[in-house]
Amino acid sequence: MFVSTEERGGAPAGGGDVSSSSSGPRSAGGPSPRPTRRSFSPAYKLAIVAEYENAPNGEKGAVLRREGLYSSHVIEWTRARDAGALEGVADSRRPGERPKRSVETAELERLRARNAKLETELTTTRTALDIMGKAHALLEQLSESADELEPSRAPKPPGRPRKS
Numbered sequence: 001m002f003v004s005t006e007e008r009g010g011a012p013a014g015g016g017d018v019s020s021s022s023s024g025p026r027s028a029g030g031p032s033p034r035p036t037r038r039s040f041s042p043a044y045k046l047a048i049v050a051e052y053e054n055a056p057n058g059e060k061g062a063v064l065r066r067e068g069l070y071s072s073h074v075i076e077w078t079r080a081r082d083a084g085a086l087e088g089v090a091d092s093r094r095p096g097e098r099p100k101r102s103v104e105t106a107e108l109e110r111l112r113a114r115n116a117k118l119e120t121e122l123t124t125t126r127t128a129l130d131i132m133g134k135a136h137a138l139l140e141q142l143s144e145s146a147d148e149l150e151p152s153r154a155p156k157p158p159g160r161p162r163k164s
Helices: 042-054 057-067 071-083 103-147
Strands: none
Touching: 042 057, 042 071, 057 071
């Protein structure tokens, strides 16, 4: 036998008694609370799909209205049931929990990431040193070629001009 939303103690599918306490934007109590997304257990989904499929054509809409569902819910749940996805899955929007990593695995991943970062820094440093070595060699070569020039072409040191 199937238990409806009203019998489970939940809010009625029609929205309940709204006239007694209105909390809309114009009421003194403030704005309405933010609605929460509904989630359905696999057992509930299977029960609704079974009831929907066993209902005569004229009563299928009544099942949906009573439960506050859309036909797309039932279609999606039927496909999931046929694919075997409703056995033991709590919610299709939440993937299963990942297995926790061991301490050694986490440490190994952290050390590998650090090693890769240090390798990149080492390559950058080596490239910079290579460039600086080439620049030093070029400056040495320019200095030697300047020394080989004639002494008369060499620039005079700055000094005081003579008085005549």
